[in-house]
Amino acid sequence: MYRIDKHSLQHPSRRMISNRNISPLAFGYSYEIDSTDERTWYRLLQTFDDGNIYQTQACAKEVGGRRNICHLVLKLNDEIVAIALAKVKKLPVIGLGIASVFRGPIWRKIGTSPNVEFFRQAVRALRNEFVCRQGLALRVYFFTFEDDALGISSIFADEMFSLAGNEASDRTILMDLGPSLVDLRQALSPMWTRNLKTAIKSKLEVIQGTSDEMFGEFIGIYEEMVSRKNFTDAVDIYQYRQAQAQLPDALKMNILLCKSEAGLCSGLIYS
Numbered sequence: 359m360y361r362i363d364k365h366s367l368q369h370p371s372r373r374m375i376s377n378r379n380i381s382p383l384a385f386g387y388s389y390e391i392d393s394t395d396e397r398t399w400y401r402l403l404q405t406f407d408d409g410n411i412y413q414t415q416a417c418a419k420e421v422g423g424r425r426n427i428c429h430l431v432l433k434l435n436d437e438i439v440a441i442a443l444a445k446v447k448k449l450p451v452i453g454l455g456i457a458s459v460f461r462g463p464i465w466r467k468i469g470t471s472p473n474v475e476f477f478r479q480a481v482r483a484l485r486n487e488f489v490c491r492q493g494l495a496l497r498v499y500f501f502t503f504e505d506d507a508l509g510i511s512s513i514f515a516d517e518m519f520s521l522a523g524n525e526a527s528d529r530t531i532l533m534d535l536g537p538s539l540v541d542l543r544q545a546l547s548p549m550w551t552r553n554l555k556t557a558i559k560s561k562l563e564v565i566q567g568t569s570d571e572m573f574g575e576f577i578g579i580y581e582e583m584v585s586r587k588n589f590t591d592a593v594d595i596y597q598y599r600q601a602q603a604q605l606p607d608a609l610k611m612n613i614l615l616c617k618s619e620a621g622l623c624s625g626l627i628y629s
Contacts (some may be wrong), residue, residue, distance in 0.1 A: 359499045359522040380490045381517070382481055384502070389432045389483040399429055400606050402441055407468050411611065411629040412461040413443045416604035420597045425539045428457070429489060434466075439473070440465040440480035444488065444496075457488040460499040478513045485517055497522060503530070563617045568610040573599050576613055576625040598627075 383389070394402065396415050403409035411417050418427050426447070444464035448455030464481035466472050481498070488496045492508040498519065502510045514520075536544070546554065565572070577595055584591045602611055614626040 359497055380486045383479050383482060383486075386435050387432065387479045387483075389487070391487060392429050393431060394429055399443075400609060401439075402431075402438065403464065404608060405438075405468055406441070406464045407462050407466040410461045410464075411601070411605070411609065413441070413464055414601070414605060414609060415443070416601040417598075418443055418445050418448055418460075419515070420601040420604070421594070428488075430463075430480075430483060432463075432476070432483050434476075434479075439467065439476045441627075442480060442484055444484070446488075446494065448494070454486070454493075456495040456497060457484075457492070458497050458499070459484060462498070469488060471609065474508050474510075474513070477508075477510065478517070481513060481517045481519070485519075560618055562623075565615045565617065567613055568607070569613075570599070570603060572613045572615060573602055573627075575615055575622060579622055579625055 401414065403413060412421075417428060428444045428446055430442045430444065431438055431529070432442075440463050442459050444457045444459045444462075446455060446457045463477065463484065465476040465480055467476075484496060484498065488494045498514075500514075501508070506512075537545075543551070543554065577599065580595055583589070605611075607614070611627050612628045614628075615622060616624040
């Protein structure tokens with residue numbers, strides 16, 4: 359997570375940030391705030407490769423609580439090149455608060471090579487709007503990889519963001535699914551090969567869909583798993599179910615349920 363707080367931009371003798379702290383966008387770039395309706399926003403999300411459920415109004419409202427939502431649209435010569443949804447929470451009367459952008463900004467246009475300048479200008483626009491103009495703290499929850507081939511971390515540093523504490527690292531496994539099914543199976547370890555043979559003999563049935571009924575079935579085995587393994591569940595699965603009901607069909611999460619002769623045995627939800 360990257361953050362930028364008010365005190366990191368203001369002079370010690372000042373209590374408020376002036377517009378002199380704003381960094382102008384590069385030539386040809388401009389941004390708009392809350393200029394799109396919900397239907398238009400969903401359409402825009404589907405024009406980006408990195409569009410995701412966390413940048414939808416439904417998820418922003420339901421997951422983590424309802425807050426004020428702002429939509430930022432970045433343009434280059436009137437063409438939309440990046441977007442970002444931010445959740446804003448302000449304290450009453452005094453006006454202090456925080457803006458949070460989760461899994462954004464969105465900047466990888468479908469069918470084009472990644473233009474990292476779109477990302478830089480989007481980050482700058484977020485800073486200008488929420489920190490400089492609105493006087494808020496700003497936190498951007500954005501994943502970067504260790505090799506950081508596109509220099510995302512450097513862009514955040516250039517735009518006066520800092521890492522928020524010692525965030526734990528996750529591990530991502532990239533697997534080439536290009537080989538044939540036969541070659542993929544031959545590359546499996548002996549243990550996975552045995553498990554696969556057992557699954558094939560079990561006459562399992564896999565069902566795919568997006569319905570609320572399937573979501574309910576998934577919740578049943580999900581809660582059973584959490585209880586059986588004594589997990590500390592940080593996810594409110596019911597919030598995601600509520601978000602699912604509000605999403606348009608094209609953006610709904612996909613549900614996979616696996617059934618055996620004994621009944622439902624496993625499930626998966628992915629976006």
